[in-house]
Amino acid sequence: MSAEALLSRPAADVAADIVAGRVPRDAALDASLAAMDAANAGPDGLNAVLWTDTPGARADAAALSLDTGDLPLAGIPVAVKDNIATRTMPTTCGSKILEGYVSPFEATVIAKLRAAGAVLPMKTNMDEFAMGSSTENSAWGITRHPLDHTRVPGGSSGGSAAVVAAGVTRIALGSETGGSVRQPAAFCGIVGVKPTYGRVSRHGLVAFASSLDQVGVFGQSVDDAALGLQVIAGADPLDSTSVSVPVPDYRASRESGGDKPLDGVVVGLPEEYWPDSLDARMRELLDRAVQRLIALGADVRKVSLPHTSLAIPVYYIVAPAEASSNLARFDGVRYGLRVEGDGLRGMYEATRSQGFGPEVTRRILLGTYVLSAGYYDAYYKRAMAVRRLIGDDFTKVFASGVHVLFTPTTPTTAFVAGSKKDPYEMYMSDIFTATANLAGVPAMSQPIGRIDGLPVGGQLLASHFDEATMFRVAYALERALGGEAHS
Amino acid sequence: MSTTNVTEGYEMVIGLEVHCQLKTRSKLFSAASAQFGDAPNANTDAVCLGLPGALPVLNKHAILLATRASLGLECTVHEVSVFARKHYFYPDLPKGYQISQFDRPLATGGKVVIGTHADGSEKYIGITRVHVEEDAGKSVHDRFPGYSAIDLNRAGTPLIEIVSEPDIRSAADAGLYLRALKQIIEYTDVSDASMEEGSLRVDVNISARPVGHQAFGTRTEIKNLNSFSGVERSIEIEFARHCSVLRSGGVIEQRTMLWDGHKGEVRPARAKEGSHDYRYFPEPDLPPLVLSPAWIQEQRETLAELPAAKRTRFVSQYGLSNHDVEQLTATVALADQFEAVAAASGNAKRAANWMLGVVLAAVKVQGGDVTSHPVSVARLGALIKLEESGAVSNTAAKQIFAILEREDAEPSAIAEREGLLQVSDDSALVAWIDEVLAEMPEEAARFIAGEKKLQGVLVGAVMKKSKGSADPKKVNQLLGSRIG
Incomplete structure (x- = not known):
């Protein structure tokens, strides 16, 4: 089987073939490494991959116990965002302040991937400390959109999205704080899942905003993403915010056939996500997807999430507040960059001003401000109260009998690199995604078509810990759209 | 101007903040050892080093100990309390914040009895709150010329902070409060509570106001205290300074003072504090701490007998004087040993006399504590019985005790061998x-x-x-x- 053929098949099938001995254990890895070399490097490359560990990945493939283990990802290469701790490659969060830093411990999600037989040949580029929506804020250069190198792949998990979209791997890990998996998935025309807050361990995920952060999964297909989440989901004693809720079989509905596989499923269309200003061609693609959902048997109805417009202001108080705290540890004392200065204070100032880029600096300042005495009540405390209202919106709509919500993932397709100079304009690209992080509900983006060759994503949101229903709808829609999803 | 003149007409208002290190094997938020005295940075891990991606996991035993201490201080232990981050930059604070509790502490509203008023009513100091927090590391400034060194062994060890109401009106009462507090902490067995070893630390908040005034004066905080007597002396000195400033029409500046035990003086800390903004907010890495009423009740029911209750019982059960009981209940070890000897000898009064006289004197000479003394409870009980029967005189009994310290044998056998049996023939x-x-x-x-x-x-x-x-x-x- 050719390398391209191997990469075009679902990860689950390739893993099964490797376990059965029908495909060599390092074949998928070899295909992936070749694709990476072709796509990533050089002046015309994507610059999606920051660090590689070819020998380690090969050794891991060679060491797989194919006879004994339950290895749903046997020999499958998985790309990992640079803010997830690995022992075998640096973990820099796209920041100069962590240049060369190699974690002495591994994230729980990494341990779970390894236990499932995955091999980890590469770490991917990202907006510094996951702050950004374009992967232009990396200390290691911007990542390019695989379909149009003048454009951004989205962010902050742009490197992971780009490698999956470019066919380098079938599955990649990203992280979400406010849409950082779904938005680049939509831009790149792939599937991106943000699980329920607490569904996946954050142990080893370098914190940006702890109450919003969650490891997410990219897949070339719904099944790749479902398989990836299946492996990393579950409570972890090392993360007190992870929740002990049984993990169902996310892939159970992958072959649910029949004419009406979504019979009995109620899909809500929240009016706040379908503004009059929505791009007409985007609306056409979304309407087409809705028609497919109806044809599949879904009961589609209009609903309302009245506090949606407050999500971005609330997000840009809560997330920077937590970030200003989480990033206090990067002080030049114990690890990472240290720039000497005049005394202790001088060292702190030199290290942090040279180590952090402008967007990170902006958010630390913003977060420090909103937590300061005299401003805490007016900003942070109020934002947390509004955050609860946003959460209540979801609780109410799901309590009313709606199973999933369907919305656009982003207001636009991938934009041209360097085109969003105003941070506020950049922040607005997360307008449809930040709500799920604030409410803690699961959400995903899947491709529903293209405009001028650029992918458009449709977003599904479900109630807490009901990823299974979300996947059920996503599988059915993916099959119904077929080739239309990418045209 | 003498101290008594300066302070005349003024009243001191004191509140104490006491930090106690809880007796746990591991740290408050990680499995690293909480052992004291190991090589620098030996007892650290990803969590207490503040490595990227490390998350805190609460040590449940620390919460058990903190709950018991709170119950011993007669506080209300809350079913829900919340951890919060307290931010400041310092090299021995690895995360740039300390995980503490802020607006929802573990426990509130307790008291420590320090004596009785003239009318016989309880004299006590109120406890505002007890909260749980992690300790910082240690900065070592004098070891490597030109550099400061950081030892993070202490970083993340569990503490409780016990904040008193501003109820204390004299240095002597501050001393009584601290001794009573230490005794309760020792009785509940939650901390070694040693100021010398740093497992009990005291900060003093002090202000002065004209007698009869209700409004508080501006306070200063005294830190770097390393003994109870230092606390008492520093209070006298700082109070006199406040009075002297106020008397001459000056204004007390709110700031931190340091106690210098060697020179016996209180001086301003070099760096001015008070401008700190700790930017507290709820710790998002830890869910609220939820304790069930049943669990809290279980802790209450299994709490060791507290000093006051033990004293009352000793008076009624053994018919001892208040003075003797006060001494016998100084530590749980002594009280337990006394009760064992009383049971073995069948004579509580004689047992009390022996414990407070011969035994304590012997322990003082030998070092260690009453439980490690070589004369066993059974031997001492038998000796007291022998004395009570008239078979040996008190003088002879003391000689036998001295022999028992070197040699484990039946007291009656020793008496016979040494010719110490009383002759009544x-x-x-x-x-x-x-x-x-x-x-x-x-x-x-x-x-x-x-x-x-x-x-x-x-x-x-x-x-x-x-x-x-x-x-x-x-x-x-x-x-x-x-x-x-």
Whole structure:
């Protein structure tokens, strides 16, 4: 089987073939490494991959116990965002302040991937400390959109999205704080899942905003993403915010056939996500997807999430507040960059001003401000109260009998690199995604078509810990759209 | 100007903040050892180093100990409390914030009794709150010239902070409060509570106001205190300074002062504080701490007997004086040992006398504590019984005790071997009396003629002749019968 053929098949099938001995254990890895070399490097490359560990990945493939283990990802290469701790490659969060830093411990999600037989040949580029929506804020250069190198792949998990979209791997890990998996998935025309807050361990995920952060999964297909989440989901004693809720079989509905596989499923269309200003061609693609959902048997109805417009202001108080705290540890004392200065204070100032880029600096300042005495009540405390209202919106709509919500993932397709100079304009690209992080509900983006060759994503949101229903709808829609999803 | 003049007409208002290190094997938020005294940075891990991606996981045993301490201080333990981050930059604070509790502490509203008022009512100091927090590391400034070194062994060890109400009005009461507090902490067995080893740390908040005024004056905080007597002395000195400033029309500046125990002075800390904005907010890595009412009740029911309750019981159960009980309950170890000896000897009063006299003196000489003393409870009990039966005198019993410290044997066997059994056999006693009367003819004649006050001298001589083995009661009787 050719390398391209191997990469075009679902990860689950390739893993099964490797376990059965029908495909060599390092074949998928070899295909992936070749694709990476072709796509990533050089002046015309994507610059999606920051660090590689070819020998380690090969050794891991060679060491797989194919006879004994339950290895749903046997020999499958998985790309990992640079803010997830690995022992075998640096973990820099796209920041100069962590240049060369190699974690002495591994994230729980990494341990779970390894236990499932995955091999980890590469770490991917990202907006510094996951702050950004374009992967232009990396200390290691911007990542390019695989379909149009003048454009951004989205962010902050742009490197992971780009490698999956470019066919380098079938599955990649990203992280979400406010849409950082779904938005680049939509831009790149792939599937991106943000699980329920607490569904996946954050142990080893370098914190940006702890109450919003969650490891997410990219897949070339719904099944790749479902398989990836299946492996990393579950409570972890090392993360007190992870929740002990049984993990169902996310892939159970992958072959649910029949004419009406979504019979009995109620899909809500929240009016706040379908503004009059929505791009007409985007609306056409979304309407087409809705028609497919109806044809599949879904009961589609209009609903309302009245506090949606407050999500971005609330997000840009809560997330920077937590970030200003989480990033206090990067002080030049114990690890990472240290720039000497005049005394202790001088060292702190030199290290942090040279180590952090402008967007990170902006958010630390913003977060420090909103937590300061005299401003805490007016900003942070109020934002947390509004955050609860946003959460209540979801609780109410799901309590009313709606199973999933369907919305656009982003207001636009991938934009041209360097085109969003105003941070506020950049922040607005997360307008449809930040709500799920604030409410803690699961959400995903899947491709529903293209405009001028650029992918458009449709977003599904479900109630807490009901990823299974979300996947059920996503599988059915993916099959119904077929080739239309990418045209 | 003398101190008494300066402070006249002013009243001191004091609140104390006491940090106690909880006795846990591991740290508050990680499995790293909380052991004291190991090589620098030996007891660290990803969490206490603040490595990227590390998350805190709460040590449940620390919460159990903190709950018990809170119950011992008669606080209300809350079913829901919340951890919060307290931010400041310092090299020995690895995360740039300390995980503490802020607006929802573990426990509130307790008290520590420090005595009784003239009308017999309880005199107590209120406890505002008890909260749980992690300790910072240690900065070492004098070890490597030109550099400061950081030891993070202490970083993340569990502490409780006990904040008193501003109820304290004298240095003496501050001392009483601290001693009572330390005793409760020791009784509940949650901390070693040693100021010398740093497992108990005290900060003083002090202000002065004219007597009769309600409004508080501006306060200063005294830190770097390393003994209870230092606390008391620093309070006197700082109070006098406040009074002196106020008396001359000056203004007290809110700031941190440092106690210098060697020079016996209180001086301003170099860096001015008070401008700190800790930017507290709820710790998002930890869910609220939820304790069930049943669990809290279980802790209450299994809490060790507290000092006040033990004192009351000792008075009623053993019929001892308040003074003796105060001493016997100084530590749980002494109180327990006393009760064991009382049971073994069957005589609580004698047991109390022995414990407070001979035993404590011996422990002082030997070092260690009462439980490590070589004379076992059973031997001491038997010895007290032997003394009570009249078989040995008190003097002989003390000699036997001294032998028991080196040699484990039956006290009665030792008495016999050493010839310390009291002789009450009339014929032997009469023989010694006759000898003494013959040796002291002048005193003998005057005594027989009725000079009774000489009896003591003669009894003493008989006792000496018997090497202490004569039963003095019998000797007195027999001698008395010779008069007239």
